[in-house]
Amino acid sequence: MKKIIQIARLELSLLFYSPVAWLLTITLFVQLSLMFMGAMPALTGGQDLSFLTSSIFTDLQKIGILSQMLEHLYLYIPLITMGIISRELSSGSIKLLYSSPVKLSQVIYGKFISMLAFNFVIIMVMAFFVLLGAWHVPNFDFPHIIIALLAIYLLLSAYAAIGIFVSSLTTYQAVAAISTFVMLAFMNYIGTVGQDLDFIRDLTHSLSMPSRTERMIAGLLNSRDVIYYLVIAGMFLAFTITKLELERLSRTAFQQAIRYVGILIIGLTIAYLSSRQPLIGYYDATATKVNTITRASQEILKKIGDGPIEVTEYINGLDGSYFNSTPAMRIPNIARWEPYFRFKPNINLKWVYYYDSVPGITPHLIEQKMSYKQYVNFMVNVNELDLGNFSTAKELAQQADLRGEDARLVMQLRYKGKSTFLRTFPPPDQKFWPSETETAAALKRLTTTPPKLVFATDGYQRSMDKMGDRDYKILANNKASRYSLINQGFDVDSVSLEHNEIPKDIAALIIADPRVEFTAKAKAKLQRYIREGGNLMIAGEPGKQNVINPLLDSLGVQMLNGTIVQKSRDYSYDLLTPALAPGAVAMDKGLQQYYSYKMIVSMPSAGALSYSTNGIFNAHPLLMSDAQSTWLKKGKIVLDSAALEFDPVKGDQQGSFPTALMLTRKARNKEQRIIVTADADFFNNMELNRSNMRTLNSAFAMSMFRWFSYGEFPVDASRPLSKDNSTTLTKESIMPLQVLCYGVLPGVLFLTGLIILIRRKRK
Template identity: 65%
Template sequence: MKKIIQIARLELSLLFYSPIAWLLMITLFVQMTIGFTAAIPELAKGGNFSFLTRDLFTNPNALGLLVKILDSLYLYIPLVTMGILSREISTGSIKLLYSSPVKLSQVVYGKFTAMLAYNLFIILVISLFVLAAAIFIPHFDFPHILVALFAAFLLLSAYSAIGIFVSSLTTYQAVAAISTFVLLAFMNYIGKVGQDLDVIRDLTHSLSMPSRATRMMAGLLNSRDVIYYLAISGMFLAFTITKLELERVSKSVLQQVSRYVVIVVVALMVTYVSSRQPMIAYYDATDTRENTITKTSQDILKKMGDEPIEVTTYVNGMEGSYWNITPALRISNISRWESYLRFKPNIKLKWVYYYDTIPGMTAGLAASHMTFDEGMVHLAKLQKFNLRDFLRPEQIKKQIDLSGENGRAVMQLKYKGKATFLRTFPPPDQRFWPAEEETGAALKRLMQPIPRIVFATDGYQRSIDKLGDRDYKTLTNDKLSRASMINQGFDIDTIALEHAEIPANIAVLVIGDPKVAYSTAAKAKLQKYITEGGNLVIAGEPGKQGVVNPLLESLGIKMLDGTLVQHSRDYAYDLVTPVLAAGSVAMDPGLQPFFQQKAILSMPGVAALSYQEGGAFAVHPLLMTDEQSSWIKKGKFAVDSAALKIDGKAGDEQGSFPPALMLSRQLKTKEQRIVISGDADFFSNGELGRSNMGTLNHYFAMRIFSWFSYGEFPVEAKRPFSKDNSTTLTKSSVKVIQVLYYGVIPGLMFLAGMMILIRRKRK
């Protein structure tokens, strides 16, 4: 070890007595300064920031200073390593090493140690930007950036080992530099080659060196990638030692090749074994653990035990979602599941590609006077598809029924004989892939009863299959929306009370805006359902009191005559905006912050409710109107009237009224839960899409149905907010940083290099 350190000190002194080493460090610093100083003036202006540490250094979609410098790090090593051994060979001093008591392995390790020290200087240069950011960003995420810097150091070290080996192959330093450039460039870009071919995809990806560092840059340190870089470094150092040793002994070609093959085989075995999922150790260095699934998802996977999960992605080549799941993107699609594979290694991933019609295609083919087959051939030529790589429509239909999926890419999850769909989402959704909430809901559906929400269809009630303003598809049954209940774990169904019995195993029956009175038989079914403990939602509308009140009599609730109205400068008087009441927090504690913020809902056309206390049910208001600005308006009125006034003679009544109530009672086996609303619009398509005021309608409606599933769905995957969400930058501090990083620091580096080189020359 002493000799290795002595050789390293000598080699390091030679590096820093060379102007190239200093020039490369200054060039790297200036390259990073250009991006860094261009970004900080925008930060000084302030705004709603989050994850500033990540965005500045490791987010490729933002500034991502460290991630973007990875693509050019390979340019800095060849000029440093080009003479590290070729100099010894060209001057003949290598022969002295052969005859000296110093082992060749010690020489190689000493020179590699010198390169490690030089790499640390490069990391120190990069750390100057980290230091500046840490000063002006409170709660800077240091562990995350330390892992990112470590990843960059591992990459530089692997580059150095390769450079040393190439340097041992030639007597010419220029040839060594060019050869190292070529080899490192090859290993930088080989990962993009053949990614659409199953045969070579994994091989070329495994040779791509920066991609592994990029993964760790995200803050997830893992043993697989660390061992990979160590194995690559060790393999090329072993190549170098072998090459030097074979120079002074006579061996047959077969013996020489065999030795290199053994080194490669050992390196491949190490990387293969360490890349097996059960063998990988992880450390998520980010403050919010953003690279790790939440405790909720971890518990779901733990409950699933050792039984495997099969995930089959069905991709229609004729639909736009195909371009997010092409074979060329297979590696990145697999990486999406790594956070789940970390806790359940036996998730089996499969992909099935097919072609079939999509909505609107049939009309287009007819207009073009083409048959289906002719149209597919035409589209395949335009998109450069080989149709032989895709299953035909009749072939895919033998495997699975995808008729209700709009032709989009969809994943089918299978577990213990059960199956469910996990969908992708089109624009304007920017994420495309299902998030942890949707994935958790799909996994949970595979191992426990699924809450079934049933909507009554009698009396011209609101539809769950239409996109009209007054219908309910957006909340309940829109497969293209991640926020829809069907994608959050619920099953949605309908029933005609006049013609069918109410199922006993449903989560809740929803009666939304009945316009025709129920028959005696239907009311008897409903009463039986309530008596037996069934959960219920009844949402009525003003003017329908005669239809709704007979359904509420047994519950001790009544829709009061008239319509709730509210003074407003900008909106119609019948648009009421009640705030959350204390009962909403009792229903779902997650509504507590919104209750404190006095968040509002929009209710266009709503009736007030009255209730009797001391009955069979405990009753609590979910919402309350404003006492000063709202009142019950009796009789007919024009919503576009210039100014509505309280008319006491007509029976108008001012005050704070509950437009929605929650009822509950404890039965032997469960708690029965009921919600009554004087408005059927608050979870309609129109109100969920309202953009002219900030409302809580969608979230509140989803919390209601979560209450009916007893908290099982939707799956909550909340994470803490980032702490690094502000800066202390001012215009003057930005100027100071620009002066330091554009002039002072590179100037000091230049002067230090010049002084060392001049002193060396004088000696």
């Protein structure tokens, strides 16, 4: 070991007694300075941001200084390693090494250690900018960045081993440098080659070194990738030792090939075994564990047990969603499931490609005078499809029933005879793929009975199946909406109280804005349902008190005559914006943050509720109007150019009024839950898409249905908020940083290198 250290010290001194090492160090510093200072203007002003550690240094989609450097790191190694062995070969000093008592392996290890030291210098330059960022970002996520720097160091070390081997192949340093450039560039970009071909996709991806670094730069340390880089470094060092040893030994070409192949087989075997999912160890270094599925998802996978889950992805080649799951996108698609593989390795992924017409295409074909066959041929040419790899719609129907999925990309999960769909989402949804919330809901549906929400259809009520402004399809039954109840784990259905019985064991019955009074028969069914402890939601509208109040009598709740109006400069007076009441937080703790921020819910034309405090139900307001700006307006409201005025003579009442109530009581060994609202519009299609004010309608509605399911759905996949969400950097402090990074420190490095080189030359 002593000889190895001596060789390493000698090699390192030679390295820094040449201008190349200093030039590369200064170049690296200047490049990082440009990246770092380019990121700073967006962070000035002290505004609240989020995940600044990741945004500045590791985010692959944003500025990500360290992630950007992955594309350039291979440029810094060849000029350093080009002479590390070829210099010995060209000068003839290699013969002295052959005859010396020093083993060739010791020489190679010593030279490699010197490269590790130079790589450490590169890491220290990067660490300097990390410390600059940490100085201006409170609660900086240091463990995350330490893992990212470790990943870069492993990558550089593998590059160095490759460079040493290439240097041993030639006596010309320039040839060694160029060859190393070519080889490292090949390793850098090979991961993009042949990704649409099954038989070479895995091979080229396994050779792609930066792609493995990306996982660790994101903060997820894993044994598979660490071992991979160690194996690559070990293999090329072994190749180098073998090459030099065989030069002084008389061996046939076959014997030489056997030795190289033996090294290759050993290395690949180690890499293969270490990549088996049950053998991979993980450490998520991020503060909020963003690379790890939440505790809720982990518990769902734990309850599923040891049985395998089959996930089949059905991709229609004629739909636009095809481009998100082409064969070339297979590796990223597998990577999306890796957080789940970590806790359940036997999730089996399958891909089924088919072609079928998309909804709404028929009028277009008629207009273009195009047959379906011509349409298919046209799309095949546009999307460059090989129909030999695609099933027809008839063939697909024998495998799965995809009716109602609009021929879009969809995944079907199967487990022990049960199945459910996990959908993707078209624009304007920008994410396309399901998030952890939707994925966890689909997984949970495989082992539990999904809660069913039933919408009453009597009295011309709002529809869960229509896209009209006043209806509820977006929230309840829209498969293309991420936040639709059916994509959050619920089943939805409808029932006529007049003609059918209310289903048993449902999560809740929803009665939304009935316009005519229920018959005695329908009322009797409803009252029996309430007596038996069924959960219920009744949403009324002002002007229909005579319809709603008879349904509320047994609950101790009444809807007051009149409409709440609210003074506003920008909006109509009948647009009410009540805030969350403490009862909303009691209903769902996830609303605590919104309650503290005094978030609002938009309610067009809302009434006021009154409730009994000594009835059979415990009642608590969920939403309250503002006492200063709202009042209960009696009589007919006329909205014209004249502003409404408070008129006590006509019975107007000033004050804060509840517009939504929750009622609870113990019934049949469970808590019966009822919600009454004096507005039926706050979760309709139009209000959920409101864009002219910031509202809480979607989250509030989802919290209500979570309450009805006793917290089962939607799955709570929320994470703690990031703590590195502010910066002390100001516009005034950018100039000193620019002087430091662009002038002072590069100048210090230049002068230091110049002095060392001059003193060396004098000696």
